[in-house]
Amino acid sequence: MRLVATVVLLGWLAGGFLCWCEPGPVLAAGERSGGVPGKAAEEPDPAGDACLMIYAALVPTPGTIVETFEGVLGDETGAASESGCTVIVSGTWAELGDAPSPDGVVFDLLAGQGWSEVPEYGADGPDGTAFGFSGNGVLCVIRGRWDGGDDADSTYVPSDAYQLIVRLRPTD
Numbered sequence: 001m002r003l004v005a006t007v008v009l010l011g012w013l014a015g016g017f018l019c020w021c022e023p024g025p026v027l028a029a030g031e032r033s034g035g036v037p038g039k040a041a042e043e044p045d046p047a048g049d050a051c052l053m054i055y056a057a058l059v060p061t062p063g064t065i066v067e068t069f070e071g072v073l074g075d076e077t078g079a080a081s082e083s084g085c086t087v088i089v090s091g092t093w094a095e096l097g098d099a100p101s102p103d104g105v106v107f108d109l110l111a112g113q114g115w116s117e118v119p120e121y122g123a124d125g126p127d128g129t130a131f132g133f134s135g136n137g138v139l140c141v142i143r144g145r146w147d148g149g150d151d152a153d154s155t156y157v158p159s160d161a162y163q164l165i166v167r168l169r170p171t172d
């Protein structure tokens with residue numbers, strides 16, 4: 001297990017995203033984290049469990065780097081902070097090939113587990129997607145972004161890279 005340096009992510013879809021993530025482990029497939037910081041290890045950790053479930057579902061995605069961070073998450077406005085978990089998937093469409101897209105993997109996983117979609121977090125466009133789910137006392141907000149091209153410039157070659165950020169926090 002290696003420690004990840006403190007990370008600040010800024011500049012998200014429509015209005016921004018802020019994640020001030022304290023150092024946390026990058027998990028190997030099947031490895032279990034110690035849970036959300038500040039909680040005793042023996043306490044139930046539904047957000048940590050959901051984070052591990054999503055991480056495990058995304059690790060097999062071809063051509064991706066999948067990382068997890070545990071720490072303080074800012075909300076969509078940057079006004080509130082709560083402890084939680086973030087899973088970040090980075091890859092390219094070329095390496096993904098015909099495999100299911102990471103956003104589709106997360107959507108199908110949570111829907112299949114009986115989680116409820118939260119429409120307030122839903123948005124789609126040429127440069128990304130956003131959606132949310134709640135279940136088991138956890139809110140999960142997913143933001144995907146990629147370069148959708150430039151309809152006004154036929155010579156523009158969009159980047160092949162995409163990124164998916166999955167944020168989970170307890171709702172209680």
